[in-house]
Amino acid sequence: MHKKRGKNNPRLSQALLLSKTFLKILSIYYYSFTFENFEAKRERKMANQKKNFLEVLHGHKTDHIPFWFMRQAGRYLPEYRDLRSRAGGFLEMAYNPAIASEITLQPIRRFGMDAAIIFSDILVIPHALGQHLEFVTGEGPKLDPLRKTDDLSQLNFKNFESHLAPVYEAIQRTQSGLSQEGHHATALIGFAGAPWTVATYMIEGGGSKDFIHTKTWAYRDPEGFSQLIDLLVESTAHYLIKQIDAGAQTVQLFDSWAGALDPFGFRKWAIEPAKQIVKLVKNSHPHTPIIGFPRGAGQNYLAYAQETGVDALGLDTSIDTRWAARALQSQLPVQGNLDPICVLAGGDALTLAVEKIIGDLGEGSFIFNLGHGIHKDTPVEHVEMLVKLIREQG
Numbered sequence: 001m002h003k004k005r006g007k008n009n010p011r012l013s014q015a016l017l018l019s020k021t022f023l024k025i026l027s028i029y030y031y032s033f034t035f036e037n038f039e040a041k042r043e044r045k046m047a048n049q050k051k052n053f054l055e056v057l058h059g060h061k062t063d064h065i066p067f068w069f070m071r072q073a074g075r076y077l078p079e080y081r082d083l084r085s086r087a088g089g090f091l092e093m094a095y096n097p098a099i100a101s102e103i104t105l106q107p108i109r110r111f112g113m114d115a116a117i118i119f120s121d122i123l124v125i126p127h128a129l130g131q132h133l134e135f136v137t138g139e140g141p142k143l144d145p146l147r148k149t150d151d152l153s154q155l156n157f158k159n160f161e162s163h164l165a166p167v168y169e170a171i172q173r174t175q176s177g178l179s180q181e182g183h184h185a186t187a188l189i190g191f192a193g194a195p196w197t198v199a200t201y202m203i204e205g206g207g208s209k210d211f212i213h214t215k216t217w218a219y220r221d222p223e224g225f226s227q228l229i230d231l232l233v234e235s236t237a238h239y240l241i242k243q244i245d246a247g248a249q250t251v252q253l254f255d256s257w258a259g260a261l262d263p264f265g266f267r268k269w270a271i272e273p274a275k276q277i278v279k280l281v282k283n284s285h286p287h288t289p290i291i292g293f294p295r296g297a298g299q300n301y302l303a304y305a306q307e308t309g310v311d312a313l314g315l316d317t318s319i320d321t322r323w324a325a326r327a328l329q330s331q332l333p334v335q336g337n338l339d340p341i342c343v344l345a346g347g348d349a350l351t352l353a354v355e356k357i358i359g360d361l362g363e364g365s366f367i368f369n370l371g372h373g374i375h376k377d378t379p380v381e382h383v384e385m386l387v388k389l390i391r392e393q394g
């Protein structure tokens, strides 16, 4: 009776149809939601799985020496060059989350490093603050130089968030990619340039040998120069926090030109800003390790280790590993420091250098790395040999 009545009543059947459709939509939504939840949980579980690289950063013992290489994603890899020739410019790739995450994964697929570093650049910060930036093939970065305090009014936070959103998305995608492709032991590193190093590019308008404009400004008008450094401290800390929010499990601060500073300048423009950034990042993420890399700092590495609050130190190639073991590694984990040109050269020199570094630092908290980025002309087979040597000895 009821059925019949329902069938014959157009209003009722319409209502029935509507509620059925509603239920269907609800269940699709429910299942996709729980599936997403399940996927997200699985990824989080994978991301939290024990990773030797993170264990070392937390000061724990591991059964092998973790390794990754600065600039491991880049031009020495044929698959990178291939993608680059199809994708257009470097910045187009860096701001495309799918491409940036693909490039980040390329070296991991080949070599299974213990850490992936997100494919981006330290100069996205000045770019996000409104400074013009382009990468000229064969010449490197070009920016419209800032030369005096008044020029700082050209910088602003108007488009900062939206400009950097693709980097955060690339980090999320890379975490998913690592998990989907089974690289459960590989951690993900976020990074930024330290204020001093980024300021040199902003002021010189590109690379420089003597940093004459930057240093002259800092010596003549430290107050005005401080305004730029303060702006960079604030934006860099914010940027690193957002990278961690997106899934970076540690962050590295690259102070590539710290070695150009005198001891007083080093305190003021390398140690102080790093200390402030560490404090700000730790306020939001107290347990995320921060690696400091004050390249070329020499003896100043000691003060940097003691005063900035970083959790680990990246050693450049010039640092004597026996000194580092005594003076630095006794205080915090270290990472480094094979000469990238030694990898390019290959052969016996490479074997000996790896033995020496592991012999001096392998007993303490140590992450094998280079002392600077891989050179673009490095044969891939030399990187393969290096990985084999580290695995055999570490």
Ligand code: CP3
Pocket: 069, 070, 071, 072, 073, 074, 075, 084, 090, 117, 118, 119, 120, 121, 122, 123, 135, 139, 140, 141, 191, 193, 207, 254, 256, 373
């Ligand atoms: O390490 C990685 O694999 C992640 C990606 C990464 C890049 N740059 C990609 C890149 C990282 C961590 C950086 C850091 C960076 N960028 C630093 C600090 C470390 C260092 O090398 O001292 C500095 C100073 C820069 C600025 C920069 N970016 C310069 C001076 C150049 C031109 C010189 C060069 O090596 O080409 C770049 C370009 C750049 N950044 C490339 C890559 C892969 C080459 C782009 C290309 O032409 O394909």
